[in-house]
C-alpha cells in the first residue's frame with residue numbers, strides 16, 4: 001500500500017492558490033512527456049496527478065510544505081533530457097516543472113562568476129559567458145538540458161577531462177529543502193572548512209535531497225584558440241591505449257578526449273548527411289586542445305600528431321564544428337540503426353580503459369549482442385548502446401540482463417561504477433542495489449531520512465527508503 005495520499009480537490013485548490021490558475025495542469029491536459037525523461041520506462045506510462053509551474057523559490061517552498069502536510073510526492077523537472085528516469089512520477093503526485101525559473105540573474109566578468117535560475121539552458125550560459133570572453137566549462141552533449149538538471153545529476157560532458165564535472169563549476173546553491181525551507185549552501189570562496197560540505201551532497205542527488213532554485217557558477221577565461229583533431233585507429237584497444245599517453249603528456253592538457261568505435265563512426269557517417277565523420281573510418285579519438293597563441297597551438301598539434309603516429313593511428317584535422325555536431329548525434333544515429341537498444345554509462349579508472357574495452361566487446365560477442373560506443377574516454381566514462389543484432393525477440397531481455405550483469409561485474413573488478421554521469425534514477429536502481437556496499441547504502445538512507453523524513457521528494461529514485 002502506498003504511503004502517499006491521492007490529490008483531492010482541496011489539495012488542487014491549494015496548489016492553484018500558490019501558482020495561479022494558468023500554471024497548473026491536471027488530467028488530460030498533462031502531456032505524455034511528463035511520464036518520462038529521455039529514457040522511456042518499460043510498461044504502461046505513469047502520469048503525475050498534477051504538473052505545476054512555480055516562478056520562484058518561495059512558490060516552490062510553499063508547494064513542498066503542502067506536500068509534507070498532505071503527503072504527496074513532488075518531483076522536480078528540468079529539461080527532461082535525463083537518461084535514467086529521474087523525473088518519472090513513480091508514485092504519482094506533483095511534477096514541479098521549473099520552466100518559468102529561467103533567468104540569468106547576474107554575470108560578473110571581473111570576478112568571473114554567473115548567477116542563474118535552474119531552468120536556464122546550459123548552452124545559453126555558455127553563450128552568455130562567451131560574450132565576455134569567458135568560458136562556462138560544463139558541456140553535456142544534450143542541447144536541451146538545464147543547469148539545474150546538470151547540478152542534480154552532476155553532469156559531466158565533453159570538457160570534464162580538463163575542467164571537471166558540474167560539481168567543480170559550482171560556488172553556491174540556493175535550495176528548497178524537502179521540508180520546505182530555503183537555504184544557501186556553499187559560497188563564492190576558494191576554500192571553506194566551515195562545517196559539513198552540504199553543497200556537494202546536493203550535487204548529484206537527483207532531486208531527492210533538495211530542489212535547486214539558484215546557482216552561482218565559476219567562469220574561466222576563454223582561451224582564444226581551440227582546435228579539434230581526430231585520431232583514427234585500426235582497432236578500439238589501440239585507440240583506448242592512446243588515451244593515457246595523450247593525458248600523461250605535460251604539454252597537451254586536452255579539454256576533450258572522446259572515443260567512438262568504428263561501427264558508430266560508420267553509423268554517424270550514414271546519419272550526418274553532409275559529412276563523413278572520418279574518411280579513413282576506424283576506431284576514433286576526438287581530441288580538443290586549447291592555446292593562447294598560434295605558436296603554442298602549432299607546438300601542441302605537432303606533439304599530438306607524433307603521439308598518435310607512434311600509437312599506430314592516423315592524425316586528421318577536420319572541421320571542428322561538424323565533428324562536435326556529429327558527436328552530439330551519437331544516440332540518434334544508433335537509434336536509426338536499431339529501434340531496440342539498451343544504454344549504459346559505466347565509468348572505470350582511465351588506466352583501465354583499454355583492458356575494460358577488450359573485455360566489453362568479448363562479453364557482448366559471447367552474449368550474442370552488439371555494442372556501439374561513444375565515450376568521454378579522458379574520464380574513463382563510456383556510453384554503451386547495446387543492440388540485439390540477430391537475437392530473437394523473446395531472448396532480448398534475458399540476454400541484455402546477463403550482459404549488463406557481466407559488464408557491471410567487470411567494471412567493479414576494476415574499481416569502476418555503474419554510472420559516470422547519467423545517474424541511477426529508476427532505471428539503474430536494481431543494478432545499483434546489487435553492487436552498492438550495504439554500509440554505504442545505509443548511510444545514504446540515513447541522509448535521505450534526515451533531510452526528508454516524510455519521503456516526499458522524488459521518491460523511488462536511486463533507492464527505496466522503506
Ligand SMILES: Cc1cc2nc3c(=O)[nH]c(=O)nc-3n(C[C@H](O)[C@H](O)[C@H](O)COP(=O)(O)OP(=O)(O)OC[C@H]3O[C@@H](n4cnc5c(N)ncnc54)[C@H](O)[C@@H]3O)c2cc1C
Pocket residue numbers: 037038075076077078079080081082083085086087098118139140141142143144145146147148149150151152153154155156157158206207208210211212213328331421422458461
Ligand atoms: C542526447 C543526450 C546527450 C547527453 N549527454 C550528456 C553528457 O554528455 N553528459 C551528461 O552528464 N549527461 C548527458 N545527458 C543526460 C542529461 O542531459 C543530463 O543528465 C542533464 O544533466 C539532465 O538535465 P535536465 O535539465 O534535462 O534534467 P531532467 O532530466 O529534467 O532531470 C534530471 C534529474 O534531475 C532532477 N532535477 C532537475 N532539475 C532539478 C532542480 N532544479 N533541482 C533538483 N533536482 C532537479 C530531476 O528530478 C531528475 O532526477 C545526455 C542526454 C541526452 C538526451
